[in-house]
Amino acid sequence: MVNHRGPEFKALLERVVSRLKRAFRTENDLVILTASGTGGLEAAVVNQLSAGDPVLSVSIGAFGDRFAKIAMRYGADVTKLDVEWGRAAEPDAVGEALAAMAAAGRGARAVLLTHNETSTGVTNPLEQLASVVRDAAPDALLIVDAISALGAVPFESDAWGLDVVVTGSQKSWMVPPGLAMISVSPRGWAAAERATMPRFYFDLAAHRDSLAKGETPWTPAVGICFALDVALEMLEAEGYERIFARHTACGAATRAGLEALGIELFADPRHASDTVTAARLPAGVEWSALNRELRGRGLVLAGGQGKLTGQIFRVGHLGAVTVDEILAALEILEQAGEALRLPTRRGGAAAAASAAADGRGRTAVPSA
Amino acid sequence: MVNHRGPEFKALLERVVSRLKRAFRTENDLVILTASGTGGLEAAVVNQLSAGDPVLSVSIGAFGDRFAKIAMRYGADVTKLDVEWGRAAEPDAVGEALAAMAAAGRGARAVLLTHNETSTGVTNPLEQLASVVRDAAPDALLIVDAISALGAVPFESDAWGLDVVVTGSQKSWMVPPGLAMISVSPRGWAAAERATMPRFYFDLAAHRDSLAKGETPWTPAVGICFALDVALEMLEAEGYERIFARHTACGAATRAGLEALGIELFADPRHASDTVTAARLPAGVEWSALNRELRGRGLVLAGGQGKLTGQIFRVGHLGAVTVDEILAALEILEQAGEALRLPTRRGGAAAAASAAADGRGRTAVPSA
Secondary structure (H helix, E strand, O other): OOOOOOOOHHHHHHHHHHHHHHHHHOOOOEEEEEHHHHHHHHHHHHHOOOOOEEEEEEOOOHHHHHHHHHHHOOOOEEEEEEEEEEEOOOOOHHHHHHHHHHHHOOOOOEEEOOOOOOOOEEOOHHHHHHHHHHHOOOOOOEEEEOOOOOEEEOOOOOOOOOOEEEEOOOOOOOOOOOEEEEOOOHHHHHHHHHHHOOOOOHHHHHHHHHHHHOOOOOOOOOOHHHHHHHHHHHHHHHHHHHHHHHHHHHHHHHHHHHHHHHOOOOOOOEEEEEOEEEEEOOOOOOOOHHOOOOOHOOOOOEEOHHHHHEEEEEOOEEEEEOOHHHHHHHHHHHHHHOOOOOOOOOOOOHHHHHHHHHHOOOOOOOOO | OOOOOOOHHHHHEEEEEEEEHHHHOOOOOOEEOOOOOOHHHHHHHHOOOHHHHHHHEEEEEEHHHHHHHHHHOOEEEEEEEOOOOOOOOOOOHHHHHHHHHHHHHOOOOOOEEEEEEEEEEEEEEEHHHHHHHHHOOOOOOOEEOOOOEEOOOOOOOOOOOEEEEEEEEEOOOOOOOOEEEEEHHHHHHHHHHHHHOOOOOOOHHHHHHHHHOOOOOOOOHHHHHHHHHHHHHHHHHHHHHHHHHHHHHHHHHHHHHHHHHHHEOOOOOOOOOEEEEEEOOOOOOOHHHHHHHHHHOOOOOOOHHHHOOOEEEEEEEEOOOOHHHHHHHHHHHHHHHHHHOOOOOOOHHHHHHHHHHHHOOOOOOOOO
């Protein structure tokens, strides 16, 4: 460890922040919290709002629900737009919800949006959603949970007019969990000055002020900052355009391979995520049994969350992942299906996945 | 990384929690938050209290002030007992403050205490303070910042009747920062059910409930948990009695060595900390100049914090530290004093320090 109030950490922190700002595509301030992504979402809420503030929360799954719950816990007047799990939010529906709030004299001070919903494997059309918010409620703050896709798929904080954007170290950044990274627009800082929800540890202005001295207000997770510095160097060496192409290829390969196995995809195909794929559990198997079989063969997938527990399973393809690894995972799924005598098909997954990936993203992730 | 909702992490988490409970000397529940110590202090406040609750905050330095500030930020009715920096809290003064609050019809619902104040190098007589609180305000919760000494000096959560105890991974636990560990007594849980300060990320009941399934409610800093597991194994291999003796020896050696150099100690000698020593800056030198000289010779010390900035410097001797390392640090201080032509003395520090350590704690810290 180095002294987190010394010159080595100052240089590290400043380097990491400027690299993250390039990845966020923002000129806004960006601060780093020692917390998981959920702590970042809480910070995004409590710094921007006061109890009683009308807020539109657009939820397409478990993480959208969590975002709304945080705002409610701190006393926001939350209107929830619940989208059927597996589908993306419709820009028109968001515009109508905002218009209805304004008509009722409760014009939204903020809109909470999820970019990529890990629980359902759906990526929202964030650019379109942000645009409709700007038209329907020009003064509303755009607060975005970008935890599970930013860095892996195209994202434009400033061009899309996003005020507060949150991500987490263990996602596309490929390092251990423990850091949340948040950008705040000038409009966001102005709102923070008026916002009266209580905060101390998550006080973003304190983080901004300390960062001006190359520090954090409280002791940071120094080790994860070191890892993040190396990871950001690797990401920039690979180049974000190539990273996006690799995730596109991995997403396409996963979906095509699962379908070739006869497994039904869960998400609306127009909005299927390129960082995580959700699929319905094949008939006749419990997740616990399939999971045991897969783990025994060296493959760790995730089950369903919340109301999707026992109905779906999820394949993560975020971060340092290649199409070859997806092919290996599909092979194990095929073997597990056979071992468990599931109604899955044999033999076609690899070819279908390779064809869908179309030769993209097969190479290894460059090392630092 | 392992899946933090899988069997490997479950086993790790349960092992770390039971080892920590042995170190805390408690049968109470203990949970692990992904946050620095300050986040742990915030959790200790917001789970136990409601806005308007009368609280006695006993502050002997910068971290005590921070603890009070957190409670005030969330709306507690804080009575502050400010002790002169460099001194410990007097049990009688705490008893009188509690009696005065009760007489004014504002009986304290909680008392915030710092065990070891890093900013001044003072260890409070926690057992005596806790005892006087129990007598003067039997229903008040005892909430303790034990961040910078628990694990390194004798500590008895249950025998001293402490309700909420907070520590942080980067202190005696010898691992990187990023985890706060908190124990909560049954009385603390009962208070949490009534407490209305808002919390989500730091909701300790959510952590307790997840722990019953071998999980954390939000993604934990998995890497630091792995490190903590190894460190706790090392600490138990060495044995806490031997660890306490090693810190006693290092504290005594540091104080005797600094005095032999002609440097004035800052803390009341009756309550000098065995994990950090504060000393007055020698006449005629700025901290920045001394720090530069020391760093150039490979020694990283800390300056003063808050109102002690520019007046003191601090020598940390917490964690994997031995008397031999203290002797090496004193040698560098001696050389730096000579290089900067400070009014420090030559030649006696090592002998004085060795004599004070009395042969204890000279051996290396055992490895895992």
